[in-house]
Amino acid sequence: MAKIIAGVATSHIPAVGAALDLGKTEEPYWQPVFKGYEKAKEWFKETKPDAIILIYNDHASAFSLEMIPTFAIGCADQFAPADEGWGPRPVPVVHGYPELAWHIAQSTILDEFDMTIINKMDVDHGLTVPLSLMFGQPTEWPCKVIPLAVNVVQYPPPTGNRCYNLGKAIQRAVESFESNERIVIMGTGGMSHQLQGPRAGFINSAFDKAFLDGLTQDPDALAKISHLTYVQEAGSEGIELVMWLIMRGALNQDLKEVHRHYHVPASNTAVGHIILENV
Amino acid sequence: MAKIIAGVATSHIPAVGAALDLGKTEEPYWQPVFKGYEKAKEWFKETKPDAIILIYNDHASAFSLEMIPTFAIGCADQFAPADEGWGPRPVPVVHGYPELAWHIAQSTILDEFDMTIINKMDVDHGLTVPLSLMFGQPTEWPCKVIPLAVNVVQYPPPTGNRCYNLGKAIQRAVESFESNERIVIMGTGGMSHQLQGPRAGFINSAFDKAFLDGLTQDPDALAKISHLTYVQEAGSEGIELVMWLIMRGALNQDLKEVHRHYHVPASNTAVGHIILENV
Amino acid sequence: MENYYDAFKKIPGTVIFDATQSRLGYHLNMFAMSLMKNENRQAFKADEVAYLNRFPMSPVQHQAVLDRDYNKMIGLGGNIYFLAKIGATDGHSFQKLASLMTGMPEDDYRNMMIQGGRNPTMPIGPVEK
Amino acid sequence: MENYYDAFKKIPGTVIFDATQSRLGYHLNMFAMSLMKNENRQAFKADEVAYLNRFPMSPVQHQAVLDRDYNKMIGLGGNIYFLAKIGATDGHSFQKLASLMTGMPEDDYRNMMIQGGRNPTMPIGPVEK
Numbered sequence: 075m076a077k078i079i080a081g082v083a084t085s086h087i088p089a090v091g092a093a094l095d096l097g098k099t100e101e102p103y104w105q106p107v108f109k110g111y112e113k114a115k116e117w118f119k120e121t122k123p124d125a126i127i128l129i130y131n132d133h134a135s136a137f138s139l140e141m142i143p144t145f146a147i148g149c150a151d152q153f154a155p156a157d158e159g160w161g162p163r164p165v166p167v168v169h170g171y172p173e174l175a176w177h178i179a180q181s182t183i184l185d186e187f188d189m190t191i192i193n194k195m196d197v198d199h200g201l202t203v204p205l206s207l208m209f210g211q212p213t214e215w216p217c218k219v220i221p222l223a224v225n226v227v228q229y230p231p232p233t234g235n236r237c238y239n240l241g242k243a244i245q246r247a248v249e250s251f252e253s254n255e256r257i258v259i260m261g262t263g264g265m266s267h268q269l270q271g272p273r274a275g276f277i278n279s280a281f282d283k284a285f286l287d288g289l290t291q292d293p294d295a296l297a298k299i300s301h302l303t304y305v306q307e308a309g310s311e312g313i314e315l316v317m318w319l320i321m322r323g324a325l326n327q328d329l330k331e332v333h334r335h336y337h338v339p340a341s342n343t344a345v346g347h348i349i350l351e352n353v
Numbered sequence: 354m355a356k357i358i359a360g361v362a363t364s365h366i367p368a369v370g371a372a373l374d375l376g377k378t379e380e381p382y383w384q385p386v387f388k389g390y391e392k393a394k395e396w397f398k399e400t401k402p403d404a405i406i407l408i409y410n411d412h413a414s415a416f417s418l419e420m421i422p423t424f425a426i427g428c429a430d431q432f433a434p435a436d437e438g439w440g441p442r443p444v445p446v447v448h449g450y451p452e453l454a455w456h457i458a459q460s461t462i463l464d465e466f467d468m469t470i471i472n473k474m475d476v477d478h479g480l481t482v483p484l485s486l487m488f489g490q491p492t493e494w495p496c497k498v499i500p501l502a503v504n505v506v507q508y509p510p511p512t513g514n515r516c517y518n519l520g521k522a523i524q525r526a527v528e529s530f531e532s533n534e535r536i537v538i539m540g541t542g543g544m545s546h547q548l549q550g551p552r553a554g555f556i557n558s559a560f561d562k563a564f565l566d567g568l569t570q571d572p573d574a575l576a577k578i579s580h581l582t583y584v585q586e587a588g589s590e591g592i593e594l595v596m597w598l599i600m601r602g603a604l605n606q607d608l609k610e611v612h613r614h615y616h617v618p619a620s621n622t623a624v625g626h627i628i629l630e631n632v
Numbered sequence: 633m634e635n636y637y638d639a640f641k642k643i644p645g646t647v648i649f650d651a652t653q654s655r656l657g658y659h660l661n662m663f664a665m666s667l668m669k670n671e672n673r674q675a676f677k678a679d680e681v682a683y684l685n686r687f688p689m690s691p692v693q694h695q696a697v698l699d700r701d702y703n704k705m706i707g708l709g710g711n712i713y714f715l716a717k718i719g720a721t722d723g724h725s726f727q728k729l730a731s732l733m734t735g736m737p738e739d740d741y742r743n744m745m746i747q748g749g750r751n752p753t754m755p756i757g758p759v760e761k
Numbered sequence: 762m763e764n765y766y767d768a769f770k771k772i773p774g775t776v777i778f779d780a781t782q783s784r785l786g787y788h789l790n791m792f793a794m795s796l797m798k799n800e801n802r803q804a805f806k807a808d809e810v811a812y813l814n815r816f817p818m819s820p821v822q823h824q825a826v827l828d829r830d831y832n833k834m835i836g837l838g839g840n841i842y843f844l845a846k847i848g849a850t851d852g853h854s855f856q857k858l859a860s861l862m863t864g865m866p867e868d869d870y871r872n873m874m875i876q877g878g879r880n881p882t883m884p885i886g887p888v889e890k
């Protein structure tokens with residue numbers, strides 16, 4: 075049976091992708107952002123997972139207003155980087171894992187999650203920036219990636235509780251997949267930030283730190299945070315943190331926090347990153 | 354508050370649409386099929402609902418294999434009849450009810466159903482044939498229609514239990530909509546039939562009659578029927594009956610059966626139809 | 633998924649459109665669905681081989697379409713709701729397709745249906761008269 | 762939905778992209794998303810008015826795009842993730858858009874962020890230096 079061995083969360087800021095792609099990582103502004111990801115790079119080299127389940131949100135790239143899925147799992151062989159208005163990022167095509175992706179789709183649907191199955195999709199910075207942070211600039215990504223997109227653009231997004239429970243269903247699905255593979259689940263987006271209107275630039279470090287603490291200490295409490303609280307306390311785009319709850323739900327009760335990184339700012343956003351290993 | 358006043362279920366056979374569109378309803382083959390819908394036509398004329406929530410499945414018309422939503426609710430202003438390979442059916446455009454459709458989408462998502470919101474969609478025979486059976490051949494459909502499409506093409510479809518519970522969530526949603534409107538919910542598809550392979554033509558009248566009885570007598574038991582049982586006992590396309598459970602879930606515990614019609618065959622299918630009023 | 637799908641395999645004459653079939657039949661089904669546009673139907677009718685070559689399906693899938701062998705198409709990942717667009721393009725009813733798949737003459741199939749259909753005690757395939 | 766959304770309305774300087782906004786901004790957002798294709802970006806840059814006329818948006822939405830008035834676009838149903846494609850087409854960063862929406866010079870906005878961002882006790886809009 076396959077196993078989820080760890081969860082990794084990180085912000086997925088487009089400007090971070092641009093800084094990487096344009097070779098600015100050593101600039102004083104960016105240096106402290108990227109320094110916090112050195113550990114993750116080493117950790118992935120040692121851990122060598124067979125695949126990553128990458129929870130992210132599409133930012134009006136693959137999904138327009140014509141059709142807005144709440145949860146969409148990518149079952150295709152590959153996913154090309156999206157053109158978000160300045161040409162696609164110069165990163166490798168993402169190779170999927172159709173066998174496991176379909177297995178998770180089937181298992182979660184029978185578990186009464188109403189998934190949308192996707193067989194053709196481009197992936198935007200929400201998915202590719204976390205890969206760049208974990209793996210730098212390789213010519214191929216080192217492992218298969220299953221994209222799982224969560225609607226946080228059109229209100230209402232799924233509740234935190236629903237996300238947390240989807241994570242649990244994903245863990246059950248992976249553990250019923252016949253293989254000995256070791257899987258990492260990633261939750262992306264956040265932490266506190268607001269990109270819109272006169273309140274843009276909103277940051278709440280206290281909220282973010284409590285959220286990072288809660289991942290190990292009391293995830294059930296995190297799952298109860300309302301949409302309103304996210305927007306009030308973490309900014310309108312802080313709502314993306316519900317995606318971290320899917321990652322958390324897919325992990326064991328007992329975890330070891332291996333690494334944590336928090337820095338303000340990257341562009342408009344508080345950068346948060348954590349590595350949690352199942353014990 | 355709006356109210357669901359009744360549920361109407363019916364098969365949605367494409368050949369029935371063709372018979373109607375080609376003026377064959379009085380032919381000996383078709384006469385007993387259409388006779389059973391006279392009551393529904395009268396009933397709708399008397400009942401005059403403000404809107405219909407129409408549960409159906411898309412038959413590879415609006416949704417290809419690129420993107421397969423489990424539950425998709427149509428929130429657009431209108432929906433054109435699809436071209437299923439012989440040109441669109443000569444029936445009116447379907448006028449939606451965006452305010453109520455969005456309300457149901459929002460309410461069910463917050464109720465932890467993972468809906469896909471649709472703002473652009475053509476509708477196939479699964480939706481238009483039931484309207485033709487209820488309303489004949491008018492120049493405009495007499496009321497607004499909210500399409501709710503359920504995946505029964507790609508396995509696995511949602512469980513019967515999930516469908517039944519979605520119905521309950523839809524009832525809660527309608528009852529929290531600020532208006533005094535009276536809504537009818539329709540469940541379509543079925544009854545027993547198989548369209549594929551050497552077993553095509555499969556019909557099981559005993560199963561169908563028990564299912565019709567169960568709608569009033571023991572819907573909880575119907576909600577427990579497995580996918581396997583549907584395919585074994587009602588044929589591979591008999592699985593469409595899960596959509597009747599959404600309708601049933603949206604009704605009160607206590608119902609009055611106002612009308613029932615059952616006839617074999619229409620083309621490859623057992624025609625089933627029932628009208629259930631909330632008491 | 634093994635446990636869930638295994639039981640379906642015991643149902644005769646029936647193919648469940650699961651992940652395996654869906655992946656196998658992706659381009660076959662996408663071809664069939666393309667026939668929802670009249671211009672595509674005309675192009676297909678004008679030159680079936682040329683039109684089929686637009687879709688990266690396997691040679692056996694390609695041939696099964698040319699042969700209108702629906703059972704074979706289903707075995708190769710076709711789904712009946714997609715394949716019905718081929719039938720519609722040919723001007724065939726769903727009942728015609730069903731008779732083809734059962735290997736029964738259309739009148740025999742139609743009569744079987746009028747007599748109540750293939751009931752659960754009857755064998756699959758052509759029904760004895 | 763009244764109860765759910767009412768509370769969000771009390772958050773200053775923030776518009777929730779709910780059903781009302783989504784319906785209002787449908788064509789505005791679909792226009793913005795069309796800029797994901799290079800040929801469309803070129804067409805838009807070559808003649809903004811002509812390109813905008815392809816989309817049935819309201820005159821005020823049309824004008825707000827020409828003015829690059831992002832706050833106005835948001836009020837008229839635009840969603841920032843869609844509108845970001847307009848910014849990208851103009852070669853502007855997300856931080857540039859944010860500074861525009863706050864009414865702050867870009868350097869001031871950037872400095873506010875470097876100093877920890879707009880913390881929960883700070884007022885919305887331009888920050889006093």
Ligand SMILES: [Fe+3]
Nearest residue numbers: 086200263314
């Ligand atoms: Fe994001």
Ligand SMILES: [Fe+3]
Nearest residue numbers: 365479542593
């Ligand atoms: Fe159907």
